[in-house]
Amino acid sequence: MKIGVLALQGAVAEHIRMLEEAGATAVAVKKVEELDELDGLVIPGGESTTIGKLMNKYGFVEKLREFGQAKKPMFGTCAGAIVLATRINGQDDVHLGLMDMKVDRNSFGRQKDSFEVALPIAGVAADYPAVFIRAPHIMEVGAGSEVLSKFEDRIVAARQGHYLAASFHPELTEDIRLHQYFLTMVKEYYGEKASV
Numbered sequence: 001m002k003i004g005v006l007a008l009q010g011a012v013a014e015h016i017r018m019l020e021e022a023g024a025t026a027v028a029v030k031k032v033e034e035l036d037e038l039d040g041l042v043i044p045g046g047e048s049t050t051i052g053k054l055m056n057k058y059g060f061v062e063k064l065r066e067f068g069q070a071k072k073p074m075f076g077t078c079a080g081a082i083v084l085a086t087r088i089n090g091q092d093d094v095h096l097g098l099m100d101m102k103v104d105r106n107s108f109g110r111q112k113d114s115f116e117v118a119l120p121i122a123g124v125a126a127d128y129p130a131v132f133i134r135a136p137h138i139m140e141v142g143a144g145s146e147v148l149s150k151f152e153d154r155i156v157a158a159r160q161g162h163y164l165a166a167s168f169h170p171e172l173t174e175d176i177r178l179h180q181y182f183l184t185m186v187k188e189y190y191g192e193k194a195s196v
């Protein structure tokens with residue numbers, strides 16, 4: 001299984017380390033052509049506006065949309081979740097517009113700009129150590145989506161088929177369970193493809 005981590009900006013090396021620990025081959029993706037050989041893609045946290053600009057500049061937008069539309073699993077963390085969303089609160093333009101959800105940026109108050117909590121995540125863990133850094137939350141998800149976790153009554157992790165989104169930074173802990181969960185989504189994708 002070969003998983004890419006979009007390496008335009010943000011916490012790339014940490015995701016690669018976690019994916020490898022979880023049993024995948026993981027590579028940093030800097031060129032559009034590199035997407036062809038991947039079974040799944042992680043879009044890391046960072047700054048969504050910057051990632052969006054760089055995606056445009058290096059011609060990633062169309063190719064990433066094709067990647068998602070081909071049902072290849074994609075996992076957006078923090079800014080990466082914003083990049084995946086079809087709606088961004090207070091903004092007219094979106095980035096990839098693939099995962100049916102509305103996100104709100106920087107939504108956890110000032111004194112809480114950065115914090116860690118033990119979160120229950122459905123199907124993943126009862127006590128996942130989630131690190132929030134100027135994190136977005138998910139205001140609503142579309143039909144057919146699954147809310148995986150809430151914090152203070154706000155959705156902070158969700159799945160829609162082959163798309164996975166988390167408000168927090170799973171790569172900044174030593175806990176590989178969410179990356180393992182993503183790898184099971186990639187295996188499911190292959191299982192489905194094999195049965196067609």
Ligand SMILES: NC(=O)CC[C@H](N)C(=O)O
Pocket residue numbers: 044045046047048049077078079080082105106133134135136
């Ligand atoms: N840690 C992060 O990825 C922060 C996301 C950032 N606040 C944004 O809106 O893009």
